[in-house]
Amino acid sequence: MILDNIQRLGHRTLSKCAAFGRSGQILFQSIVARPAPMMMLPLLIKQIYFIGVLSLVIIVVSGAFIGMVLGLQGYTILVDYGSEQAVGQMVALSLLRELAPVVTALLFAGRAGSALTAEIGLMKATEQLASLEMIGVDPYRRIIAPRLYAGFICMPLLSMIFAVVGIWGAAVVAVDWLGIYSGAYWANMQQAVDFREDVINGLIKAVVFGFIVTWIAVYQGYDCVPTSEGISQATTRTVVYASLAVLGFDFVLTALMFGDL
Amino acid sequence: MGQDKPVVDGKALPLDDIIVEIRNMTFTRGSRKIFDDISLKIPRGKVTAIMGPSGTGKTTLLKLIGGQLRPDTGEILLDGQNIPKLNRKDLFIVRERMGMLFQSGALFTDMNVFDNIAFPIRVHTELPEVMIRDIVLMKLQAVGLRGAVSLMPSELSGGMARRVALARAISLDPDIVMYDEPFTGQDPIAMGVLVNLIKRLNQALGHTSIIVSHDIQETLSIADYIYVLSDGKIIAEGTPEMLKQQDSEQVRQFVDGLPDGPVPFHYPAPDLLDELMAGGVFK
Numbered sequence: 001m002i003l004d005n006i007q008r009l010g011h012r013t014l015s016k017c018a019a020f021g022r023s024g025q026i027l028f029q030s031i032v033a034r035p036a037p038m039m040m041l042p043l044l045i046k047q048i049y050f051i052g053v054l055s056l057v058i059i060v061v062s063g064a065f066i067g068m069v070l071g072l073q074g075y076t077i078l079v080d081y082g083s084e085q086a087v088g089q090m091v092a093l094s095l096l097r098e099l100a101p102v103v104t105a106l107l108f109a110g111r112a113g114s115a116l117t118a119e120i121g122l123m124k125a126t127e128q129l130a131s132l133e134m135i136g137v138d139p140y141r142r143i144i145a146p147r148l149y150a151g152f153i154c155m156p157l158l159s160m161i162f163a164v165v166g167i168w169g170a171a172v173v174a175v176d177w178l179g180i181y182s183g184a185y186w187a188n189m190q191q192a193v194d195f196r197e198d199v200i201n202g203l204i205k206a207v208v209f210g211f212i213v214t215w216i217a218v219y220q221g222y223d224c225v226p227t228s229e230g231i232s233q234a235t236t237r238t239v240v241y242a243s244l245a246v247l248g249f250d251f252v253l254t255a256l257m258f259g260d261l
Numbered sequence: 262m263g264q265d266k267p268v269v270d271g272k273a274l275p276l277d278d279i280i281v282e283i284r285n286m287t288f289t290r291g292s293r294k295i296f297d298d299i300s301l302k303i304p305r306g307k308v309t310a311i312m313g314p315s316g317t318g319k320t321t322l323l324k325l326i327g328g329q330l331r332p333d334t335g336e337i338l339l340d341g342q343n344i345p346k347l348n349r350k351d352l353f354i355v356r357e358r359m360g361m362l363f364q365s366g367a368l369f370t371d372m373n374v375f376d377n378i379a380f381p382i383r384v385h386t387e388l389p390e391v392m393i394r395d396i397v398l399m400k401l402q403a404v405g406l407r408g409a410v411s412l413m414p415s416e417l418s419g420g421m422a423r424r425v426a427l428a429r430a431i432s433l434d435p436d437i438v439m440y441d442e443p444f445t446g447q448d449p450i451a452m453g454v455l456v457n458l459i460k461r462l463n464q465a466l467g468h469t470s471i472i473v474s475h476d477i478q479e480t481l482s483i484a485d486y487i488y489v490l491s492d493g494k495i496i497a498e499g500t501p502e503m504l505k506q507q508d509s510e511q512v513r514q515f516v517d518g519l520p521d522g523p524v525p526f527h528y529p530a531p532d533l534l535d536e537l538m539a540g541g542v543f544k
Contacts, residue, residue: 131367134327135381135429136356138349 023219030144030218043146044153051112051147052154056161058107063162066103067169070094074170075178084178088185089192091170092163096193096202097258100163102250105209108155109242113217116147117238120221121231129222144218151217155210156203163202201257208249213242280305280437280469281326286335288318288325295321296332297493303437308463308470310480313490314515319473320364322490323439326471327359328352339437357385360430360438360468364445366422368414368429374401375410378429385433400428403465404458420451424458431462437469438462444476452476456483477516481505489515491523 074087120143123129129139167189175182193199217238224234281303288296295318303309311319324330325337328344337344339355347355368377378397382388388396401407404424414422423443430438440459444452460483463470474480480487481501489497489504489512497504497512504516514522530536 126370127363127365127367128369130324130329131361131363131369133329133353134356134359134361135384136353137381137384138353 019223022223023215026140026144026219026222027148027215029140030148040146040149043142044149047146047150048154051116051150052158055108055111055154055158058111059104059158059162060165062103062107063100063165064169066099066162067091067095067166067171068173070099070166071170071173071178075174075180084174084180085184086188087170087174087180088167088187088189091174092167092189092193093198095163095166096198098202098250098254100159100166101202101205101209102246104159104162104206105155105213105246106243108158108210109213109217109239109246112151112154113213113238113242114235116151116214116217117221117224117235118231120144120147120218121224121226121234124222124224125226125228125231139222144222147218148214151210151214152207153210155213156206159202159206159209201253204257205250205253208253209246212245212249216242216245278305279303280340281471282336282338283326284336284338286325286332286337288321288330288332290321294493296325298335299490299493299495300335301488301495301498303469303471304486305469306463306467307485308460308472308483310472310474310484310487311490312473312475312477312480312487312515313496315475317490318493319475319490320441323361323441323471323473327356327361327439357433358436360433360435362423362426362430362438362440362443364442366414366419366426368417368422368426370414372414373410374406374412374414374417374425377414377425378432381429381432396432397428400432401425403431403462404428405454418451420447420454423447423451423455427455427458427462431466431468434466435468437471440470440472440474442474443472444474444479452479459483477518491515 070091071087074090075084078084078086078090120129123143129143132139132142171182171185174180175185220234220238220241224230279302283299283301285298285300286296287294287298311322313319321330325332326339326344328347331345339358342355344352344355368374369380372380375394375397378400379393382393382396398407398410401410404427406421406424406428409417409421409425414425417425427443443455443459447455456479459470459472462468463483472480472484481504484501486500487498487504488495491511497507497509499507504512507513507516511523513519
């Protein structure tokens, strides 16, 4: 009984190691074997549209509501201390440092990540990937690389859009509705936000999260069992693994960037 | 095996002009040995069929020839090039000489019929679009679907999708075209069309055809040479006439379509009476 459990544990550990190796191989091959620029550009633009542009609605709507909630919560807390003028500062720092990259990455994993996994998984199930190979076209180049690069490019842009819309959403609530002086809202924000410390660090987080989410999504699609159940499980795994990885890496990055370590 | 020299259309089959040769190949999947030290030769310019009951590894054999799988031991030679030993880059170059018709058609669902057939040409040549258009239309004319040039794969019937996939497989005029179960799931008309097309294209374009199938009558009607696989071994080979005269029980069961024989109807299981008498619930 104990020996069986040890054997099972060993087997699982080995298969996880093998899966990690395969995912590393996919990443390496896709980055090394990226298509020539003239071939890459149309594929990249198409993927930026599917991954980035089509995610805009959920990002803008979520950003606006999260900004509005932040403005409202910030006001109700800060007004007790007579510091409601600092709402702009609080909203901007929360969004730029944390909420924009993290929430965007979570939404990105749910919308674009799951779509990437399902699309690649279905291509595998319908033998389209095998067909590409037999035509003499490397699927890493044609299918995986453009999606990976599109993910790297879109995530930081979506995160910036999220932060901007969130700040505007908070302004609508705090300034237009609750009556905070708009000069104080914007001036406090301008004074408190440091471009390198806050904006650039937020962007670095977004780039890292974009990399993680897209990598997990394409790997899960490419490595899935090519059946309807296999694709459904791979899609679920993409959202769960990507979300957990984003939250875990967020702590590590925050500790490195702002933890004075 | 070990019979007279095979003859096709009154001429000896050119078994000395070989395009694909498999030598002592063994392939295992998990704990199951799919191929056990098999050797076979595919003659150039002919229609060679790989037949056998379901689950004998016919499609796996095509994937091994195409380099999508690697054998445990042995060689797979394409005009002297050992496919399993090629690196990824060389493998993709070799595959430009191959066309493959997948069982599902495997058309790219985000492209219409024209773009599906033009895809290999655009990737591997620098021909102008005007010329690509003409080539695509000619290939579609060959499979009788020139009128479907603008349709999306989702708008095609199963038989049409397979014919479009066939047009794509021959778009670069490959040396070898591999057909994976081309007749499965087709109605009699579509099946007749495909049988006719495979034979006519093989004669017109002069390429080598490798057909994997368990549809006996259709395959026997167009194949020049046949290998029958079972239990990881080649149990028979020869021309359709030679195969029909085989005495081997295994071959007779397959060719005559007998439900029981050396390939049992029942999957291995304990005695039915013992199992029923044991009672209990299914675990």
